[in-house]
Amino acid sequence: MPTAQVQAIFWGPNWSSNPGDKITGLDTFYLGIGSSDYANTADEYCDSPSNCVTPTITYSGHFVDLTTAASGSQTSPILNEVCKEITNPVRNGYYPVYVDRPRGSAGYCAWHSAGFCGGVPVQFAFFFNLDGDPGCDPGDGSGLHSEGLAALANVSGHEISEARTDPRLNAWMDRSGSENADKCAWSFGTPLLTFSNSQWKIQGNWSNQAYNDPLRGYRNLNGQKGCIDGGNFK
Amino acid sequence: MRNRIVILLLTCAFLSFECLAFGQNGQGQNGQGGDSQGQNSQGDQGKPVPGAEVFWAKGQRPARARTNNSSPNLLWFGGEHHADRSGTGYFLGSELE
Numbered sequence: 001m002p003t004a005q006v007q008a009i010f011w012g013p014n015w016s017s018n019p020g021d022k023i024t025g026l027d028t029f030y031l032g033i034g035s036s037d038y039a040n041t042a043d044e045y046c047d048s049p050s051n052c053v054t055p056t057i058t059y060s061g062h063f064v065d066l067t068t069a070a071s072g073s074q075t076s077p078i079l080n081e082v083c084k085e086i087t088n089p090v091r092n093g094y095y096p097v098y099v100d101r102p103r104g105s106a107g108y109c110a111w112h113s114a115g116f117c118g119g120v121p122v123q124f125a126f127f128f129n130l131d132g133d134p135g136c137d138p139g140d141g142s143g144l145h146s147e148g149l150a151a152l153a154n155v156s157g158h159e160i161s162e163a164r165t166d167p168r169l170n171a172w173m174d175r176s177g178s179e180n181a182d183k184c185a186w187s188f189g190t191p192l193l194t195f196s197n198s199q200w201k202i203q204g205n206w207s208n209q210a211y212n213d214p215l216r217g218y219r220n221l222n223g224q225k226g227c228i229d230g231g232n233f234k
Numbered sequence: 235m236r237n238r239i240v241i242l243l244l245t246c247a248f249l250s251f252e253c254l255a256f257g258q259n260g261q262g263q264n265g266q267g268g269d270s271q272g273q274n275s276q277g278d279q280g281k282p283v284p285g286a287e288v289f290w291a292k293g294q295r296p297a298r299a300r301t302n303n304s305s306p307n308l309l310w311f312g313g314e315h316h317a318d319r320s321g322t323g324y325f326l327g328s329e330l331e
Binding site: 045047072073074075103107108109110111112113126133134135136155158159167169171172173174175180181182183185208211212222224226 | 282283284285286287288289290291292293294295304306307308309310311312313314
């Protein structure tokens with residue numbers, strides 16, 4: 001998507017009783033990510049020379065649904081929630097759904113997918129509550145955010161980066177199916193990335209250009225020097 | 235004599251049919267079992283959420299096919315990343331009468 005219009009959904013009864021700093025923090029995250037150098041890490045991906053991803057990301061706020069949230073083991077209940085909450089979906093809409101449930105035995109922290117609401121193509125993502133979850137903790141020692149918010153910010157950066165470069169799951173990936181953020185998962189270049197309104201510890205994204213340039217990029221967990229994050233590695 | 239030959243031929247035909255049928259059945263059962271096991275193991279190690287691209291927790295990512303001999307770079311698989319693209323029709327040529 002050259003541009004993305006984001007509206008977040010917080011789903012589950014615990015968002016009323018125990019939101020912590022996560023709702024306000026993620027509002028800040030999505031308000032600040034647009035036009036950031038981090039958002040620029042995806043701008044080399046195009047589907048024609050004149051149609052490339054841009055760092056334009058707008059945020060229209062969030063919805064809270066206090067009904068019991070789905071488990072996230074299937075995409076259809078999450079898409080149904082998106083279509084229920086987002087009454088005016090747009091084609092470049094990206095709708096992250098944050099549930100109040102912990103990850104439990106699931107092997108993943110989050111996922112993204114695509115579907116249709118009333119015939120309109122939409123992009124959406126699912127996130128567990130990652131409070132106290134070492135398997136999804138980026139290790140943000142800044143003290144600026146709770147551990148749970150820091151974890152959600154890192155995985156939120158991961159998912160929106162993939163949704164922008166591979167919104168319908170058929171655009172940009174490597175031969176093994178890894179998308180731009182997958183290839184730099186759990187690999188951090190800069191201790192804290194700066195948005196217009198905040199700072200976050202977020203993994204980088206794969207750059208073909210950086211991989212082909214010996215002066216750019218940092219290594220992913222496979223030792224491949226193609227990750228950039230818009231901080232020390234542009 | 236002619237009746238014996240006919241009976242013998244019918245017996246051979248019956249036995250051949252049974253052998254073929256048994257062989258196909260046995261092969262089918264094994265094949266199905268193998269396929270089913272393969273799909274299950276693929277499902278266990280592959281995407282846990284059908285139709286989604288997951289972000290694995292630390293150390294949880296399944297092993298994928300090695301691509302050591304090929305570029306690690308991303309490729310465009312032809313799909314749109316422009317979900318918001320809209321088209322405008324242009325009509326060229328002489329006006330219809």
